[in-house]
Amino acid sequence: MLPLSVLKKAASELTQYGDSGMSVMEMSHRSKIYGEIFAKVKASLRRVLNVPETHEIIFMQGGATAQFAAVPLNLLGDRDSADYALTGVFSTNAYNEAKKYCSPRAVFSGEAEGFRRIPNQEELQLSDRAAYFHICSNNTIYGTAWNYVPETGSVPLVADMSSEILSRPVDFSRYGLVYAGVQKNMAPAGMAVVIVDKALIGKELPITPTIMSYAKFIKADSMLNTPPTYTIYMLGLVLDWVSDHGGLHGMNALRRERSDMLYDYLDSSSLFKPVAEVSSRSMMNVTFRTGSEELDAKFVKEAAAEGLVNLKGHRLAGGMRASIYNAMPVEGVYKLVDFMKKFERENR
């Protein structure tokens, strides 16, 4: 979801931005007017996320999936290994992609347990020979999240935050690199945001494609080639909306309110069961099931008829999933819980 006010603002400027005589979509990315939009969005992202000066912000195309390759290509340096925690589909995909460039180690796999939980610190046997330790901070499909920042010693921590960035304050000084595809919680599809510690630049493998080089993107201020100009403009509108709604502390309070409402009900329900282990629960993607595939399907269908859409779980996870990103109004969750209670009464 995108906030309705953001879509309306974009609509009001769709054919003409300011008195420029053209749409943002029609501007040259090298023009003065677009340069001003770009600089403002980047500064606004740094301010809203509170990114320290030690870290660079890069806009890259290819979504989060391109980063599965870009991370090892740019960070391996003289190391031939990196550590990965496999907590779901995307972290496993990142691990498999890294195999093309090094011999990554899976230091944890939740697969046998159906990816229901996140490992605790004691379970992580990290190597100090690893180029980095990669985690997926919020597991979109299975509805789990790292509710702590793992200690990694001298090894840089890398996190895929695609499905939770902009939903809570993050201390970026604890991360070597954070990346996120923008389409879950930031903007329409079309790019990834990369926040990287400048100290990690200079370790790229010689085979790194130019279009994936952090060093080259930083040098060109993300304008190595044509960036997704309209997506960046939309990100600016979303950032204004976040600022107007209490910034990241405001977003964090809202996500807590939304997810508490759902989990409180799930914990008391005799029909629906939450999937994720309590200490590993995500506040962005709430997964649950009835225990019967037939009843799950009936629920998804009847919910859709009430305007409660996109509740079917990912094909790999089954069951149901409520994705409650920033733009989801609290009332939407209230309506969902109300409907679940009614469904429970009718199908007991």
Ligand SMILES: *Cc1c(COP(=O)(O)O)cnc(C)c1O
């Ligand atoms: C959606 C998602 C991805 C894939 O994003 P793309 O931008 O489509 O490549 C990767 N990681 C996480 C955590 C996601 O939620």
